[in-house]
Amino acid sequence: MARDKAELFFRKLKDYYGKPGTALNYSNPFQLLIAVILSAQTTDKQVNKITPNLFSRYPTPEKMAGARSEELEKLIKGIGLYRNKTRALINCAKKIVNDFSGEIPDTREDLMSLPGVGRKSANVVLAVVFGKASFPVDTHVFRVSWRLGLTSGKTPDKVEEEITSIYPEEEWIVFHHLLISHGRTICKARKPLCPECPVGKDCPSYQSF
DNA sequence: AACTCGGGGCA
DNA sequence: TGCCCAGAGTT
Missing domain, CATH: 1.10.340.30 (Hypothetical protein; domain 2)
Incomplete structure (x- = not known):
């Protein structure tokens, strides 16, 4: 069940990366x-x-x-x-x-x-x-959620649908931040650093590429 | 589905 | 210094 795995990964990633920082500071x-x-x-x-x-x-x-x-x-x-x-x-x-x-x-x-x-x-x-519920699916979100086995969709629209069904809206911002941070630092497109990953061997893609 | 557009980061 | 990376638009 994707939701159970998601809970586990969410907790581990949150422990590791902490709360979202402030990225886009344009009030206008x-x-x-x-x-x-x-x-x-x-x-x-x-x-x-x-x-x-x-x-x-x-x-x-x-x-x-x-x-x-x-x-x-x-x-x-x-x-x-x-x-x-x-x-x-x-x-x-x-x-x-x-x-x-x-x-x-x-x-x-x-x-x-x-x-x-x-x-x-x-x-x-x-x-x-x-402040509307929406989940921006970029390449990090796409790749990381796929590797974690949380999504299987082949298009961003499908991935957005899958990923937003996993969590209540209140957690989307945090989860989005975690996927981006993870994708940039450890779960990189090439040469992912699996040994350093907080999800570790619970990840279905662990060291498999 | 494949290609283009420009520069930063890093091997 | 050359390769890889990040979205949107066009063909």
């Missing part, structure tokens, strides 16, 4: 959304380097919608994929202004209609900005 919904878009394929550290200048120049959807791409590009250059993201940011801001009256939409469907916002980013915004 628009700025948080933009920071999330910029975070794709990068780290929060990289994003935090460029956001002060970016938001100083384009603090609102209206300002960003009117940005010249050459100018905005300079402000986010240094981060990866800057051409894609420049386009996404400007088009996203325009859509917020034109289709959503300048407000950040609060449904998954509307968020995903915004350029640069996919399934994972939409769920982050729903959770962080609107």
Whole structure:
């Protein structure tokens, strides 16, 4: 039963990694959304380097919608994929202004209609900005939950469904944090450090790759 | 389903 | 210094 295993792993991981830290500190919904878009394929550290200048120049959807791409590009250059993201940011801001009256939409469907916002980013915004139950499934979540035997789905949507059925909503944030921390430090994509893993031999994937 | 987009981190 | 890593969009 996945739920029994989940309880055990959850406890062990929680003992090991502790409580979630504070990662995304943008209280402004628009700025948080933009920071999330910029975070794709990068780290929060990289994003935090460029956001002060970016938001100083384009603090609102209206300002960003009117940005010249050459100018905005300079402000986010240094981060990866800057051409894609420049386009996404400007088009996203325009859509917020034109289709959503300048407000950040609060449904998954509307968020995903915004350029640069996919399934994972939409769920982050729903959770962080609107406090809605949503579980962002990134590659860490996907890989770690699969190795632990908690999920078997082959698509992120399926994994999200499986994983959210295991825990009550109140524990999602902690569990999400644990999967991410674990995926980054021990349960790495290549060369996972199984001997150091707090789950150890209870993991069905222990030393099997 | 496979590929692209750019730079940081680490072997 | 070259390989691996992290999402969204396009074909």
